[in-house]
Amino acid sequence: SGIDRELIDRQGPQQWPFPTGASVGTSRLYLDGIFPTASGRAQFLAEPYIAARELRDAQYPLTLNTGRLRDQWHGMSRTGTAARLFGHVSEALLSLNPQEMLGHDLQNGDLVKLISRRGELLLPVSSDDSVVAGQAFLPMHWGDRFLKGGVNVLTQPAFDPVSKQPELKHSGVRIEKARLPWQFFALIEGNVQQHMERLRPLCEAFTYLSMGLIGRERPALVVRAASTEAPDSTLLQHIDSLLNLDDGPVMAYDDPKRSIGKRVRIDNGRITAIRLAGETLAQHWLQTLWLEERVDTALRRWLLAPLSSEPGKDSTLPRDKTLCNCMNVSQSAVVSGIERGLDLNQLKTQLGCGTQCGSCVPEIKRLINAVAVTE
Numbered sequence: 202s203g204i205d206r207e208l209i210d211r212q213g214p215q216q217w218p219f220p221t222g223a224s225v226g227t228s229r230l231y232l233d234g235i236f237p238t239a240s241g242r243a244q245f246l247a248e249p250y251i252a253a254r255e256l257r258d259a260q261y262p263l264t265l266n267t268g269r270l271r272d273q274w275h276g277m278s279r280t281g282t283a284a285r286l287f288g289h290v291s292e293a294l295l296s297l298n299p300q301e302m303l304g305h306d307l308q309n310g311d312l313v314k315l316i317s318r319r320g321e322l323l324l325p326v327s328s329d330d331s332v333v334a335g336q337a338f339l340p341m342h343w344g345d346r347f348l349k350g351g352v353n354v355l356t357q358p359a360f361d362p363v364s365k366q367p368e369l370k371h372s373g374v375r376i377e378k379a380r381l382p383w384q385f386f387a388l389i390e391g392n393v394q395q396h397m398e399r400l401r402p403l404c405e406a407f408t409y410l411s412m413g414l415i416g417r418e419r420p421a422l423v424v425r426a427a428s429t430e431a432p433d434s435t436l437l438q439h440i441d442s443l444l445n446l447d448d449g450p451v452m453a454y455d456d457p458k459r460s461i462g463k464r465v466r467i468d469n470g471r472i473t474a475i476r477l478a479g480e481t482l483a484q485h486w487l488q489t490l491w492l493e494e495r496v497d498t499a500l501r502r503w504l505l506a507p508l509s510s511e512p513g514k515d516s517t518l519p520r521d522k523t524l525c526n527c528m529n530v531s532q533s534a535v536v537s538g539i540e541r542g543l544d545l546n547q548l549k550t551q552l553g554c555g556t557q558c559g560s561c562v563p564e565i566k567r568l569i570n571a572v573a574v575t576e
């Protein structure tokens with residue numbers, strides 16, 4: 202191979218393969234018409250078309266398609282330990298076409314029960330116009346470690362007899378709106394893998410459970426859960442002890458009659474742990490305060506209040522996400538640059554996005570096109 206670290210540092214990401222002596226990568230193989238066979242000619246295997254094992258029907262009117270996330274790999278045994286890789290997609294979400302959302306009377310973030318012939322899974326739903334009507338998309342990476350049950354509780358065992366490729370992209374499913382009124386949210390910074398190993402068995406008591414990471418140099422474990430009713434108080438006490446919320450500089454609020462309890466730990470002027478149970482409206486802006494290491498005196502009086510947005514902030518604004526993980530560039534920063542008239546190369550120069558691994562470039566291009574369409 203003609204590729205090395207110095208070349209990547211100098212010229213950026215390269216197309217593979219990159220033969221020795223080449224100045225650029227190979228955009229397309231076999232341009233010379235010679236193939237690695239005895240005759241040098243391509244050989245095709247013609248197989249008759251066989252339909253998917255499960256097709257849509259009245260009982261299971263959607264086809265579940267499982268696939269990859271940009272920043273995760275397989276079962277996340279390694280990528281799932283890097284908090285920064287959760288910046289783009291932070292939790293398991295079921296993506297549906299907007300028309301499917303409308304037909305099922307669903308809003309972004311609603312919990313649904315996804316049911317196949319083999320099992321069922323609880324998770325939040327998200328509107329995505331890149332998913333065609335009649336399909337549902339769920340990333341394949343979310344196993345039972347991160348999402349109670351795991352995606353493959355739904356998929357089927359069928360596989361191609363020649364290639365042995367499993368038929369994981371054609372599972373018949375249906376959706377039911379989940380009714381889980383008791384909500385739970387927790388965040389704890391520090392040794393996230395140790396926290397996960399200790400908390401995961403306890404959280405099995407919840408009907409819905411999702412775990413993920415957040416942060417970069419200062420990672421944290423994030424837990425979201427829900428049940429039909431509040432668990433026994435001893436379970437929450439045990440969780441609080443593991444979250445370091447049972448002692449020390451902890452703000453607390455309890456309403457036993459409504460099964461509501463809240464805890465926020467503040468060390469050296471910043472939040473280090475959060476637990477909201479029974480009512481979790483503030484989870485997103487409290488998470489942002491933790492991320493920004495921002496909790497001034499004026500804000501402290503509101504930390505335990507049932508508010509869906511930070512006081513003085515617009516609750517209707519969409520939540521931001523990291524678009525370029527390599528350079529830690531947010532989607533809002535990219536959109537702001539596009540609205541100022543920056544093209545792709547100018548965004549790369551001014552923000553640094555898309556200059557390392559390049560995996561965010563397709564999404565940046567889509568944003569550029571979307572802004573152009575609305576103008």
